[in-house]
Amino acid sequence: MKTLSKNLLLFSICLFTLTILFRFSLSSVLQNRLFSSIWIVAATYGVLVFIIGWTFGKRDNLHLPLYDIGFRFHLATYIICNLIAELWHLIGLQSDYENISYIHLTAIFWGIGLIIHYVIYLVTRKNAIKGIKKSEIFE
């Protein structure tokens, strides 16, 4: 299966940039004790990630309809978000109000969700030939 497509790569680059900006904004807002503004940063990040996921996911499907129920995009999101969060703390760019244990907990619980998604993907893959849903190959 063609795992790393052009659209997935573009999505990953955009997500990487957005996540860096999000981490920077979040740490700045927290460090300046602007606690009531956190939701604006989080919501903006969430909406933007949704938009790029929707855009590149749709484009990817139009290019080649790989039947992976969004698993490749989910995996890329998991790796990028958690890797940046961990590195952010390892380098020491976090605010005084951020704790790395929350990053670990997020990675664990999200990881469980990712594993469930992977299992569902493996089950649905039986309906596909080389990653394309049987009913969509010759439609």
Next chain:
Amino acid sequence: MSKHNPLSELLSAWEETYKKGQLTLWIFLSLKDGKKYVDEIKTFVEEQSNQTMSCESQSLYRNLRKYQHVGVVNFETGEGNKGPERKYYFLTELGLELLNSFIERNINLFFNNRIKNLINREEKQ
């Protein structure tokens, strides 16, 4: 109630459903005829189907990418007409085998004498 000719309406409805699965067969037939780039496939399909089949280039590209991905079609690049290089598509060995099996199981049925006679019989029941 519609004022249109019921025959024409029913024929359109039937053809709409019937054509949905036909494009693959026409594309494969055009490639069995020889290597072609997308515009040539489009022309072949439209001409040989007496314009009853039409297809957009984008739709053809998408279908060809799927066929290539599953290994029934491949392409080689060749010189374009004063433009960029073109992709010349062709059926792989698997693709040819698939087309022949499909024709044998689904198309050749129409060539047995009884069915041929029924198709050609014009008198009204």
